[in-house]
Amino acid sequence: QVQLVESGGGLVQAGDSLRLSCAASGRTFSSYAMGWFRQAPGKEREFVGAINWSGASTYYAESMKGRFTISRDNAKNTVSLQMNSLKSEDTAVYYCAAGFAFGATRSRNYDYWGQGTQVTVSS
Numbered sequence: 001q002v003q004l005v006e007s008g009g010g011l012v013q014a015g016d017s018l019r020l021s022c023a024a025s026g027r028t029f030s031s032y033a034m035g036w037f038r039q040a041p042g043k044e045r046e047f048v049g050a051i052n053w054s055g056a057s058t059y060y061a062e063s064m065k066g067r068f069t070i071s072r073d074n075a076k077n078t079v080s081l082q083m084n085s086l087k088s089e090d091t092a093v094y095y096c097a098a099g100f101a102f103g104a105t106r107s108r109n110y111d112y113w114g115q116g117t118q119v120t121v122s123s
Contacts, residue, residue, distance in 0.1 A: 002024050003026065003112070005024075006095065006116060007022075007023070008020040009094060010120070011122065012086055015085060017084045018083045019080055020036075022079045024079070025077070029074060029098075033099055033103070034070070034099075035047065035048075035097045035110055036094060037097060037107065039092055049068055049081070051070045051071070051072050051079060053102070055074070057103075069081075083119075088121050088122070095114055096114045097113045097114070098112040
């Protein structure tokens, strides 16, 4: 079992950068592919990107490519989401999730979820 805790959210201005972190507990963290999702008010949860168990492969939603970067450190049981050139439409609660299927874009493919961290981008 894996427990996930996100951090790093906050209020930023359009064009700024922000780095989110997700700390995992449990000795099996390196066994899991990790994903990032986000959910804006009144909208469905949206896939942001994913990284495989080793960190060698990443996959992003089309609208995130070039602006968002996912990385992980299995020695520290952490996964990060670096967000650049933020836009007001990036405002959402961001979640990290753990699952076994790398690149899965649907929430149901992930077994464990963090509580989320709020990112607000002012224009």
